[in-house]
Amino acid sequence: MKHIISVLVENKFGSLNQVAAMFSARGFNLESISIGETEDREISRMTIVTRGDDQIISQVLKQLNRLVDTIKVIDLTRQPHVERELLLMTLKLTKTQQHEIFELINVFKGKVVDIKQKSITIEVIGSPDKINTTIDIFRVYGIKELARSGAVAIHRGE
Amino acid sequence: MHSSGKTLNGSEIFIECLRREDVDYIFGYPGGSLLKVYETLYDVNDIEHILVRHEQGATHMAEGYARATGKPGVVLVTSGPGATNTVTGIANAYMDSSPMVVFTGQVPSALIGNDAFQEADIVGITRPITKHNFLVKDVKELAMTIRKAFYLATTGRQGPVLVDMPKDILNASCTMDWPETVEIRGFKPTIKCHINQVEKAAQKIAQAKRPLLYIGGGVISAEASEELRALAIQQNIPVTMTLQGLGAFPGNHPLSMGMLGMHGTYWANQAVNRCDLLIAVGARFDDRVTGKIDTFAPQAYKIHNDIDPTNVDKNIQVDLPVVGDAKNFLAALLDVMPGTQENRDPWLAEINAWREQCPLSYSSEDNALRTEFVIEEVSKQTKGNAVVVTDVGQHQMWTSQFYTFINPRSIITSGGLGTMGYGLPAAIGAAFGIKDRPVVLFCGDGGFMMNIQELVTAVHHKIPIKIFLINNSFLGMVRQWQELFHQEKYSFTDLGSSNPDFVKVAEAFGCKALMADNPDGAKEAIKLALAWNDGPILVDFRVVKKDMVFPMVPAGGSISDMLLARLNPKTMV
Ligand SMILES: Cc1ncc(C[n+]2csc(CCOP(=O)(O)OP(=O)(O)O)c2C)c(N)n1
Ligand SMILES: [Mg+2]
Numbered sequence: 001m002k003h004i005i006s007v008l009v010e011n012k013f014g015s016l017n018q019v020a021a022m023f024s025a026r027g028f029n030l031e032s033i034s035i036g037e038t039e040d041r042e043i044s045r046m047t048i049v050t051r052g053d054d055q056i057i058s059q060v061l062k063q064l065n066r067l068v069d070t071i072k073v074i075d076l077t078r079q080p081h082v083e084r085e086l087l088l089m090t091l092k093l094t095k096t097q098q099h100e101i102f103e104l105i106n107v108f109k110g111k112v113v114d115i116k117q118k119s120i121t122i123e124v125i126g127s128p129d130k131i132n133t134t135i136d137i138f139r140v141y142g143i144k145e146l147a148r149s150g151a152v153a154i155h156r157g158e
Numbered sequence: 159m160h161s162s163g164k165t166l167n168g169s170e171i172f173i174e175c176l177r178r179e180d181v182d183y184i185f186g187y188p189g190g191s192l193l194k195v196y197e198t199l200y201d202v203n204d205i206e207h208i209l210v211r212h213e214q215g216a217t218h219m220a221e222g223y224a225r226a227t228g229k230p231g232v233v234l235v236t237s238g239p240g241a242t243n244t245v246t247g248i249a250n251a252y253m254d255s256s257p258m259v260v261f262t263g264q265v266p267s268a269l270i271g272n273d274a275f276q277e278a279d280i281v282g283i284t285r286p287i288t289k290h291n292f293l294v295k296d297v298k299e300l301a302m303t304i305r306k307a308f309y310l311a312t313t314g315r316q317g318p319v320l321v322d323m324p325k326d327i328l329n330a331s332c333t334m335d336w337p338e339t340v341e342i343r344g345f346k347p348t349i350k351c352h353i354n355q356v357e358k359a360a361q362k363i364a365q366a367k368r369p370l371l372y373i374g375g376g377v378i379s380a381e382a383s384e385e386l387r388a389l390a391i392q393q394n395i396p397v398t399m400t401l402q403g404l405g406a407f408p409g410n411h412p413l414s415m416g417m418l419g420m421h422g423t424y425w426a427n428q429a430v431n432r433c434d435l436l437i438a439v440g441a442r443f444d445d446r447v448t449g450k451i452d453t454f455a456p457q458a459y460k461i462h463n464d465i466d467p468t469n470v471d472k473n474i475q476v477d478l479p480v481v482g483d484a485k486n487f488l489a490a491l492l493d494v495m496p497g498t499q500e501n502r503d504p505w506l507a508e509i510n511a512w513r514e515q516c517p518l519s520y521s522s523e524d525n526a527l528r529t530e531f532v533i534e535e536v537s538k539q540t541k542g543n544a545v546v547v548t549d550v551g552q553h554q555m556w557t558s559q560f561y562t563f564i565n566p567r568s569i570i571t572s573g574g575l576g577t578m579g580y581g582l583p584a585a586i587g588a589a590f591g592i593k594d595r596p597v598v599l600f601c602g603d604g605g606f607m608m609n610i611q612e613l614v615t616a617v618h619h620k621i622p623i624k625i626f627l628i629n630n631s632f633l634g635m636v637r638q639w640q641e642l643f644h645q646e647k648y649s650f651t652d653l654g655s656s657n658p659d660f661v662k663v664a665e666a667f668g669c670k671a672l673m674a675d676n677p678d679g680a681k682e683a684i685k686l687a688l689a690w691n692d693g694p695i696l697v698d699f700r701v702v703k704k705d706m707v708f709p710m711v712p713a714g715g716s717i718s719d720m721l722l723a724r725l726n727p728k729t730m731v
Contacts, residue, residue: 010344013293018285025286055471062468068290068310071344 002031003057004083004153007046007064008072011037015069019046022067028052028060032085032128032150043071047152049128080156086149087124087131088113092142101141108134119144127151168297168328169198172261173205175304178336181205181232183223183590185216189236190276191263194328208590208619211611213240215583217247218609221256222587225570226545226597228381230257230311231587237263238276241322242283246577248318249287253574254402255379257316259307260288264324267295281322289317297330302337309340314347315466316379347465351482356490358478359437359461364496366435368505369395370458372418372447375402375573376440376465377484383407383566385488386439393495394502396509398426400441401573405563410542415509416518419447420711421555424722425512427709430455431717432508438462440484443473444574445714453716463487516709516722518559526702527676529553529628533560535684536598536626544596545570545588549581549605551635553628555707557600579608582625586612589621596688598624603657604633613667616694624687625669625696627660630703638706642721654703664696675700 009015016035023030031049038045050060057075064073076083091101093115105112105122108130114121124134128151135146166174172195176184184207188196199207210216213235220231231251235244241262251258265274281293290310292303300323307319363369377386383406390397390413397407398418407414418426430436436458441447443462448454451474460476462469463484470479480487520530533556536544542564548554548571563569570588572580585599606627616623631654640648664671670690674683674697683697710721 013295014281014285017282021285055475059468059472062470066466066468068342068345 003077005048006074010069011044034150083153089146090121090144093120167331169194185219186234191237191325213243215612218583219587222584223591226588227591233260241280250575251318252287257311258318260320264322266326267324291320293322349483355480360494369435370433371397372438373403374400374441377406378566380484382485405568409562424516428512442469537561547585547599549601550578551602578605583612585623603629617668620693622691660698670695673698
């Protein structure tokens with residue numbers, strides 16, 4: 001099963017490497033990892049998406065906790081949380097398909113961030129599932145390039 | 159923070175910190191990035207620097223010292239090749255949870271990342287084999303970093319920590335602040351066991367008809383042998399130990415069952431198979447212990463006490479996890495256990511029947527010299543009171559079977575990593591720490607060659623270790639697997655035609671040396687070696703070539719697959 005884990009780490013050189021190296025050394029699946037500063041500049045938040053059965057996930061959580069630079073590890077999967085991912089995608093633009101593409105951008109609540117004669121770059125924000133669907137749908141129009149941020153997630157407020 | 163008020167350079171701060179950490183020995187080797195430190199060391203008298211002959215030797219020495227004394231071992235090496243030479247020793251200490259702090263010199267901060275002369279990213283290289291590591295970026299952080307390194311290496315589950323010190327930091331100056339306390343917010347090991355879990359464990363023990371204590375190295379590092387002994391005797395529970403746990407419970411006590419696992423005793427493995435309660439303390443269900451997981455202790459309710467929560471439910475699902483220090487767990491159990499117990503005589507009788515059915519034995523028909531005899535004889539002559547160090551191979555497993563370990567911190571051996579070449583330097587390190595017990599080394603003819611250069615270190619410092627070279631002219635353990643599982647294709651394991659004359663080699667190093675090739679000669683040689691205290695002594699025991707270690711549960715096998723003797727008598731020597 002897919003799990004989304006939020007990890008607070010010391011904001012310093014090597015923390016990301018420690019976590020990534022632990023995943024590869026222990027053979028854990030790592031679907032995405034993203035990191036950024038938090039409200040406290042000494043602490044960064046990592047959002048990790050991984051897959052595994054209960055036993056594996058319990059090991060993942062314990063191994064994360066064991067790293068000296070991790071301060072807090074929270075498995076958000078079964079808790080109320082918000083999860084978002086950013087997609088940037090450049091598509092081929094042809095006269096015939098232009099109309100359909102703009103319509104779909106609206107459907108997915110995307111935004112046009114750049115437009116050229118023969119290409120258009122859009123951004124879409126949503127859950128990783130929505131991003132997957134977006135990519136699938138747009139594939140027929142010819143994706144030139146795409147970049148995904150990986151998920152970030154946070155507890156829902158009280 | 160306590161400030162000494164004095165301005166010191168990085169090298170002086172380094173030495174001052176080691177002083178405050180109560181360090182007696184540094185095992186080291188100099189080089190360009192450490193010139194300033196060695197300049198400082200020149201005038202230091204209260205910490206002894208031991209010059210090794212290879213940095214790998216320094217790491218194993220430090221670990222041998224740590225395992226013998228319980229104090230962290232300290233290593234000092236230069237950048238680049240000096241640092242990379244420590245990798246095996248660090249990995250070894252990591253796998254066996256030995257407290258160790260490794261200091262590496264590094265190229266000047268400004269050159270890091272430039273492929274500078276003798277630069278290696280040792281922090282990156284050792285990340286997966288250290289408990290934690292640091293690159294010092296400012297001389298003002300040096301003292302705090304060293305404090306943290308010692309704290310991490312020795313607190314909770316012990317292990318190696320590395321501190322990388324760029325050359326400019328060792329030259330820069332600042333006033334030294336010695337932090338009296340350390341606070342690391344991401345590191346809060348659970349020492350005290352949860353009382354509910356302890357009470358549940360006590361209940362299970364009180365009800366069990368066939369309980370078994372399965373003891374690992376954690377009991378020794380937690381200094382919990384007394385509590386273990388009290389609990390086992392009070393509750394009449396037999397005790398089996400892992401390789402690293404040997405000595406935690408006296409091997410000559412009727413409740414001791416020796417080692418379990420791949421080369422464990424027949425009766426210990428049968429007991430695991432039959433017990434209704436397995437109490438694992440400071441052990442991690444390693445694959446060399448469990449064999450096939452599905453058939454390990456199939457009837458038992460399993461209690462697992464470990465200081466490292468990641469060890470719980472890692473290899474095997476247990477019924478009752480108890481996270482915390484082994485000493486705390488055993489003491490808490492004693493506190494809540496009633497003095498009375500189930501009648502366990504039938505269980506102990508069952509075990510004794512297995513013991514009589516299949517005792518540890520070896521052939522003594524011919525007058526040939528066998529490793530088992532040598533080890534048993536050393537055990538007798540030292541009355542089980544030696545600090546016994548081994549290398550890796552058949553002789554190591556025979557040591558676990560034929561030396562009777564009475565006290566904790568009596569076996570020093572590479573368990574998790576299985577590092578050939580560990581023994582000689584580890585024995586030297588142990589002997590630096592322990593002066594009132596003999597330190598004996600059992601070493602194979604293969605492994606001895608892997609760090610033989612450290613013989614110089616032993617000779618130079620007149621370290622009275624007894625090097626018992628078990629010379630079977632083979633990479634014996636590999637030969638054993640080749641015979642059993644690989645169609646007797648003895649591919650590259652016969653050392654007979656290429657081994658040197660070990661007596662001459664030792665003598666060239668300035669080490670006293672003897673040879674023995676029969677039981678009577680061996681007895682005499684052991685007596686002589688134990689009486690010899692003027693530096694190291696080596697005995698080249700020419701043992702039979704083709705003996706095998708039994709019992710043996712083949713890798714990944716079950717107790718029912720246990721081999722008790724060679725199957726095909728025609729290949730007997
Ligand atoms: C550094 C290293 N290389 C290879 C091995 C694989 N290995 C395990 S036991 C063994 C044979 C050891 O031979 P020897 O030192 O003569 O001891 P014996 O088994 O004969 O007692 C080997 C090669 C190892 N454990 N460590
Ligand atoms: Mg050999």
